[in-house]
Amino acid sequence: MSVLTVDQVSIGFGGVVALDDVTLEIPPAEIRGIIGPNGAGKTTLLNVICGINRPDRGDVRLDGASLIGLKPSRIAAKGLGRTFQTARLFRGLTVLENMMVGLHLETRSGLFGAAFSSRAMRAEERELAERARRSLEFVGFAHLAELPGAALSFGQSRIVEIARTLIHEPKVVLLDEPAVGLSLNRSAELDRLLRRIRDERGVTLVMIEHVIRLVMEVSDRVTVLSYGRNIAEGRPADIRENPEVITAYLGRALDARRAAS
Amino acid sequence: MAWLTRRNVLLAGLGLMAVLPGFANPYALFVANLLLIYVILAIGLNLLVGYAGQLAFANAAMFGIGAYTTGLLQVNLGFGYWQALPCGALLAMLIGSAMAYPALRLSGLYLALATLAFAQFTQWVFLNWETVTYGAGGFKVPEVSFAWLGVPSHIGIYYLTLVHAAALFLIAWGIVRSPIGRAFVAIRDGEVAAESLGIDLLRYKALAFAMSGFYAGAAGGLYCAALNFVAPEGYDLFQMVLHKAMVVVGGLGSVVGSVLGATLLVLLLELLRGFKSSQEIVYGALLLAFVIFLPEGVISLVKRRLAGWEEPMRRHAASAEPPPSAAAEATEETGRP
């Protein structure tokens, strides 16, 4: 039984077909790698799943319930988290407060509690801060808690963004190029973190990644997109050998490199 | 200067305002009353612009809606002031929250233009719907009687405004330090990310617009009673620039900064009283100078120089300087910034 289903989804922007009849079945506690050349539709796929883009056709289901037509905030409430291609910490909030935004869905105090700084609200805030601190410890960043989001390095922001998504205990997390721009050290740290998230938390991860080493090492299965179509799917070792992938993906990557130089 | 903490300064200010009617002449008291009204306006605008990051230009219009509603309900429909005042604030709040719908689709400059168009439209209504609004000449509003307290009207209104300003300050202070304030700043710093964490944009934008509308509407109702007169030019574009200047000079994303900004600009307004024609230029220039040279406002200087003025880290995005350790690590990592 899959936790996340993408069922024959198509979407176009003007003349561009970004996704063409894409189907994915992702079982619980799996790390699914998504690879494909630039413009293949990877980010669009995540945007369709999390409700930023509405597909022209097809369905997306989380635990069997359709997500189509729901606002991103509702979809988040159903247990879907995501990180972005460029990390998006809230620059004016501290790292701890950033983590507490991740707990937004669990805050119970309302307008009146806030306006009058009620005792219940303050107690809840202390409790949320405590949980946020523990989650920062999970990724080894407790010492950064009081820094403003804007002060973190690129790699640190990445990790905090992942932790911020995890804190609400989502069932599925979508990661858009989590390793881009990371140093080798941090990238290895990320490997370990992703595995721990899967193994200790039982979270399903859907990860777009250009760093082939990372995808092949941590993914349980890999899906290859090209021109908006799902052209191959399988275990990393099989994908590496797949001739269609080699021509479509590696071939195009080589073309791109030639064009760039 | 360790005693010069935020708490002490604010309490001293409140104390001074509370005893002012004992020795100030009526004109000075009127200026103090005006100052309190601008404090309310600046705090309300800062919640919307500085915290929630919505670049709206309708604050003066909301101020006008509060004043016109409070005045017209009394003059045209025979309401008492005590019924008319909450009606004005609530109507501005309702109209404000309706603005969240366009704000859901528009952002930045487009939202600024849409709200500006709305503000011009309210001006047009004030000016041209003469049978109801009395047109360009405006209309007089009866004095509010405080005979039941045994004080003259202007003193009663002054204290009413002081109580409003203090209460609305405390409410804003509570809000910005709560999960709601955090959601506002999250929307300001990254709408898409905020939404992906479960923050309902419509709901929180509506709340920010509603609150700021309520503040402006209440200020309008109090202003109507302070002046006993309502006319369109009190709520025009110059007013809007004035409110904006207060928020920017004081500090975007700081409730206390709004109080400082309103105080400084009202005092400046008094100094320039004799040079009516130069006022607009001075405010425009001041706004520009702060945007360029001190974008975090006066409050940032105060925070740097005095202890006890720290606010929860709800500052404006431009501010944060990376501490040495994080900066060092940032350079160690190569790749796309």
Ligand SMILES: Nc1ncnc2c1ncn2[C@@H]1O[C@H](COP(=O)(O)OP(=O)(O)OP(=O)(O)O)[C@@H](O)[C@H]1O
């Ligand atoms: N909002 C949009 N409006 C118009 N076109 C879009 C939009 N979003 C994506 N596209 C187009 O859809 C196609 C797929 O884009 P997408 O961003 O999903 O690719 P990607 O696989 O994530 O690429 P990259 O590896 O460069 O991140 C591209 O041709 C892109 O230009």
Ligand SMILES: [Mg+2]
């Ligand atoms: Mg992409």
